[in-house]
Amino acid sequence: KQLTIMNNPPKVLVTNPTVPSIGIELLTEKGCQVIIVENESREEILKKVKGVDAVFWFSHEKFSNDILDAAGSQLKVIGTMSAGYNHFNLDELKKRGIKLGNTPKVLNEAVADVAILLSLAASRRIQEGRLAIENNQWKNTDAQWLLGTDIANSTVGIIGLGGIGQAIAKRLKGFDVKQVLYTGHKEKPEGEELGAKFVSLDTLNRESDFIIVAVPLTNETNGMCNEDFFSKMKKTAVFINVSRGQVVDQPALIDALKNGTIFAAGLDVMTPEPLPSDHEMLKLPNLVVLPHIGSATKNTRDAMSTLTAQNILRGLGGEEMFTPVV
Numbered sequence: 001k002q003l004t005i006m007n008n009p010p011k012v013l014v015t016n017p018t019v020p021s022i023g024i025e026l027l028t029e030k031g032c033q034v035i036i037v038e039n040e041s042r043e044e045i046l047k048k049v050k051g052v053d054a055v056f057w058f059s060h061e062k063f064s065n066d067i068l069d070a071a072g073s074q075l076k077v078i079g080t081m082s083a084g085y086n087h088f089n090l091d092e093l094k095k096r097g098i099k100l101g102n103t104p105k106v107l108n109e110a111v112a113d114v115a116i117l118l119s120l121a122a123s124r125r126i127q128e129g130r131l132a133i134e135n136n137q138w139k140n141t142d143a144q145w146l147l148g149t150d151i152a153n154s155t156v157g158i159i160g161l162g163g164i165g166q167a168i169a170k171r172l173k174g175f176d177v178k179q180v181l182y183t184g185h186k187e188k189p190e191g192e193e194l195g196a197k198f199v200s201l202d203t204l205n206r207e208s209d210f211i212i213v214a215v216p217l218t219n220e221t222n223g224m225c226n227e228d229f230f231s232k233m234k235k236t237a238v239f240i241n242v243s244r245g246q247v248v249d250q251p252a253l254i255d256a257l258k259n260g261t262i263f264a265a266g267l268d269v270m271t272p273e274p275l276p277s278d279h280e281m282l283k284l285p286n287l288v289v290l291p292h293i294g295s296a297t298k299n300t301r302d303a304m305s306t307l308t309a310q311n312i313l314r315g316l317g318g319e320e321m322f323t324p325v326v
């Protein structure tokens with residue numbers, strides 16, 4: 001259905017000045033008037049959103065109703081430069097007839113790389129080793145010092161075999177793992193192609209040497225990795241999260257790491273983000289933390305910016321977005 005554009009040229013608000021220029025240039029080339037939020041403040045967004053036809057969103061902040069109200073009823077298109085869309089209220093967007101597009105697929109490889117990076121870093125005790133150097137505790141005459149666990153011949157369990165989960169499974173082939181397990185709503189043909197075995201969460205939990213979480217944040221996955229979850233893992237197992245911090249009951253993970261319920265963990269996502277520099281998680285020797293850099297490569301962020309702009313242009317033109325959410 002053709003959308004009625006109120007403004008000519010259509011106005012697009014870009015909520016962050018650091019968005020790669022390739023997407024912004026595409027919008028301008030195609031005749032949009034781009035308005036950029038310079039300091040990312042809520043006040044500036046609320047002020048500048050008034051009267052725009054589309055919003056290009058790059059922020060982990062909630063996209064709340066006050067932004068929709070401030071924009072006005074002509075706002076019909078939103079592109080979020082992220083694969084995750086848990087910061088949107090989809091029912092509200094549907095009610096107001098607003099289309100939302102996200103950027104899945106283009107970041108699968110980059111995020112999968114970080115999942116592997118964290119798996120190796122946590123199992124090989126990178127954080128503990130680094131701290132030992134800094135504290136003059138390098139025990140190079142101790143043959144038992146800093147012994148890690150092997151990824152070769154291990155069982156790796158992937159929770160969520162979507163695009164990112166599949167890219168992780170593909171990479172694992174290069175590490176000579178014994179077996180890849182996965183769980184999710186249903187068995188997937190891609191699982192068979194990748195040689196991954198569909199199992200229940202409980203089986204995955206008990207049998208895996210590495211557990212990698214790659215699910216979107218939903219009501220169902222919120223707090224899924226809790227005390228019960230960690231208690232079922234092997235004591236020697238490694239836990240990795242590249243999805244959203246809220247999927248993990250973080251105090252339960254901290255306890256599991258402190259008590260030796262599990263061997264180690266690696267997180268690209270956590271609560272809150274940014275993590276305060278004095279947070280207790282940064283003091284745990286068996287935890288590797290990254291500042292949510294899963295999709296942070298030059299090529300990936302350029303691709304995300306381009307896809308967001310393309311979705312917005314298609315939305316403004318009344319066409320189906322390349323990667324629509326609603």
Ligand SMILES: O=C(O)[C@H](O)CO
Nearest residue numbers: 081082083084294295
């Ligand atoms: O959802 C995503 O795209 C990543 O977490 C980066 O925001």
